[in-house]
Structures are given as structure tokens and as C-alpha cells.
Amino acid sequence: MNDEQTTGSVVRVGIIGLGYAGETHLKSYRQLPNVQVVALAGFEEDKLAHLGTTYEVPHLYHHYEELLARDDLDAISICVPNYLHAPIAIAAFEQGRHVLCEKPLARTGAEAEQITRAAIKANRVLKVVFNQRARGDVQVLKRYIETGSLGRIYYAKASWMRRYGIPGKGSWFINKEMAGGGPLLDVGVHVLDLALHLLGEPRVLTVSASTYTEFGGRDDAVNKIKPGKFYVGSKYEVEDLATAFLRFADGTTLLLEASWATHSSAEDDFGVTFYGTEGGAEIKVHNYNWQDTLRIFTDMVGAPVEIRPQLTRGEGHLVAVREFIAAITSGNWSVDKGSDGLYRARILDACYASALRGREVPIAGDGTIAT
Numbered sequence: 001m002n003d004e005q006t007t008g009s010v011v012r013v014g015i016i017g018l019g020y021a022g023e024t025h026l027k028s029y030r031q032l033p034n035v036q037v038v039a040l041a042g043f044e045e046d047k048l049a050h051l052g053t054t055y056e057v058p059h060l061y062h063h064y065e066e067l068l069a070r071d072d073l074d075a076i077s078i079c080v081p082n083y084l085h086a087p088i089a090i091a092a093f094e095q096g097r098h099v100l101c102e103k104p105l106a107r108t109g110a111e112a113e114q115i116t117r118a119a120i121k122a123n124r125v126l127k128v129v130f131n132q133r134a135r136g137d138v139q140v141l142k143r144y145i146e147t148g149s150l151g152r153i154y155y156a157k158a159s160w161m162r163r164y165g166i167p168g169k170g171s172w173f174i175n176k177e178m179a180g181g182g183p184l185l186d187v188g189v190h191v192l193d194l195a196l197h198l199l200g201e202p203r204v205l206t207v208s209a210s211t212y213t214e215f216g217g218r219d220d221a222v223n224k225i226k227p228g229k230f231y232v233g234s235k236y237e238v239e240d241l242a243t244a245f246l247r248f249a250d251g252t253t254l255l256l257e258a259s260w261a262t263h264s265s266a267e268d269d270f271g272v273t274f275y276g277t278e279g280g281a282e283i284k285v286h287n288y289n290w291q292d293t294l295r296i297f298t299d300m301v302g303a304p305v306e307i308r309p310q311l312t313r314g315e316g317h318l319v320a321v322r323e324f325i326a327a328i329t330s331g332n333w334s335v336d337k338g339s340d341g342l343y344r345a346r347i348l349d350a351c352y353a354s355a356l357r358g359r360e361v362p363i364a365g366d367g368t369i370a371t
């Protein structure tokens, strides 16, 4: 493969992983005219055959190594357990492929750094999927914040809370080595990303966090578990609630919380809230709904006003996939090297370090823990 082959022609893609993420990538690529999904890999025999037939993917494999051994792929989608993100991405870059990687970029900041270094060395595109940014409510709020209408935002909240949502009894998600962490890495990274993205990427100065494991290991918590994830026979090893308080360089603070299991009114609820000097805004998403999820608060002629914009659903993964392919075909491969995924991985590292130490930790300019 050389540089000319992927500039302006059909991009040949291989997808690794057949779960929600893998299938969503596949459906998204299939909507783009200049992409051919050449190969799929994953262990679930029936699903592999079904996806291969339904979406006309000619080459089907079980192990990711078999897919990477092909010499005709321009790009790879990584949709597998988190511990495999780094080895697959680094191998793909060494072969000169572009990489679209599911969130979180990796289990730790150090691993995420290895991936971004490999992308830079190979001069290939590395895009991390933060698909919630493409929601209709987030897009409207982003544009509204950019007008300056909220004034100076001084406090924010980002939350993803489930009442019953541990992903899979015995799955890789609850295995520390395979996942790297629990809901903070899994869903917390989405809402941390939304907060940082909507606030215009402020620099984090300090983090103070706590983690709890209250339900995951309990036999009577069986009703808190959602089935259907890749089974590895793991016992419960990660947190089921994390809470963190972040201070930014501009004085703004953020309260972050993420849980798979709580006694609470939450079902599967996430969102962000912003408090500004001229207005406030909140996105509250209940069970992945998209209508009437954004409210903007201000005062008008001395009276409180609440605005509820009419929203669209947004395109989710399709946006990330489209931007990934556009970056590849543009030939300007310096545009995305996964720096947002790396920064978030480092901030989450700091959250876990703070929880372990039981105190606030300072953050250096690049997101690593300052000594």
C-alpha cells in the first residue's frame, strides 16, 4: 500500500469485533460510497456469518491476527475489549494502516501514548470514536456555547448513571486486566469527553476522585446485570461507581460521575450541565432518547426563561466513520493523531490514582500526573 492508493479512491477496511461497536462501524461504513469493508474478525461464529452475509463482507476471520495478515487493507476499525486496542493499533500502524479506535483509546494513559506515538511515527490517521458528540442536542449546545450566550461558564457536571447496567456477567468489561477499569472508563469517558469538548478543551489542573464497588461482586446483584457481552468467565474486579471533582486552569470546576449500578431513579441516564454568568444549559438523556433533551436557561426582561430547542437525533457513529474516511482520502494525515483520546485517558488515569491515594492529584500540561 502506498500513499496514492488511499487518496481519492476506495478505502479498503477491516473491522475487528462483532459486538455493538463492531456492528455499528460496519453499518456506518456501508453508508459511504467510497468504502469497501473487505474483512471482519470476531469469535462469535453465528454473528460472523450473519454479518458477513447481510453486509456482503467477503473475508471472515476469528482472530484479529488473521485479519491483520491481509496485505490489502488501508484501514482498521478496532471494536474489541480495551486490552486489545494497543496491540492491534500498533501492529496496524507498523503495517501502514489507518486506525479508527473505539473509546476509550486504551486502558491507561501510558498505553494510549504508545498508540499515538505509533500513529505519528507511521504518519497515519488515528481517530478515536466519541460518537456522543454527534448527538443533535450536543451539536446545538456546542453552537450555542460558541456564541458566548452562556457568558463565562464557571461550573459543570457530567454524569452517566445506570440503575441496572453492569455489562455482562463474566464479561471482559468486569475484568480489570481486559477492561482497565469499570464505568469510569466505559461510560464516564463519554461524558468527560462531552464536558471537555463543549467547554472548548480546558486544561485540567487537579483531580480528586473516589471509586466504589458495592454491587458488582454481590450474588444478589444479578438483576443489575445486562447480558450479551463477550464472555471470558471473569469475576467482578472493577469499580461500579466513580465520582471525581476536576479543577480547570480557568477556574471552572467539573463534577464527574459514572456508574453501572445504583439504587437510584436512574435507568440509563446521562448528560451534562453548565452554569454560566449569562445562562445555563443542561442535556438530560434518559434511555438514549434524543427529543426534548436540551434545556437552556436565562433571564429575559427580568423574567426567567427556559428554551427547549427542537432537536434531531444526530448521526452518532456515522459522523466519526465519515470523518475518518475523509481524513484518509484527503491525504492530509496529520489532522488526527488521537490527541483527544490520549488526554482523556490521562485524566482518567489521574482519577484512578486519586481514588487509590485518597487525595487530590495535580495534573501537568499534557494531562499526566504532575510529580
Ligand SMILES: NC(=O)c1ccc[n+]([C@@H]2O[C@H](COP(=O)([O-])OP(=O)(O)OC[C@H]3O[C@@H](n4cnc5c(N)ncnc54)[C@H](O)[C@@H]3O)[C@@H](O)[C@H]2O)c1
Pocket (backbone or CB within 6 Å): 016, 017, 018, 019, 020, 021, 022, 041, 042, 043, 044, 062, 063, 064, 065, 078, 079, 080, 081, 082, 084, 102, 103, 104, 129, 131, 186, 228, 229, 230, 231
Ligand atoms: N462508542 C460507543 O458508543 C461504544 C459502544 C459499545 C462499545 N464501545 C467500545 O467498543 C469496544 C467493544 O465493545 P462491545 O460492547 O462491542 O464489546 P463486545 O463484548 O460486545 O464485543 C467484543 C468483540 O471482540 C471480539 N474479540 C475479542 N477478542 C478478540 C480477538 N482476539 N480477535 C478478534 N476478535 C476478538 C469478540 O469476539 C466480540 O465480537 C470497547 O472498547 C467498548 O468500550 C463503544
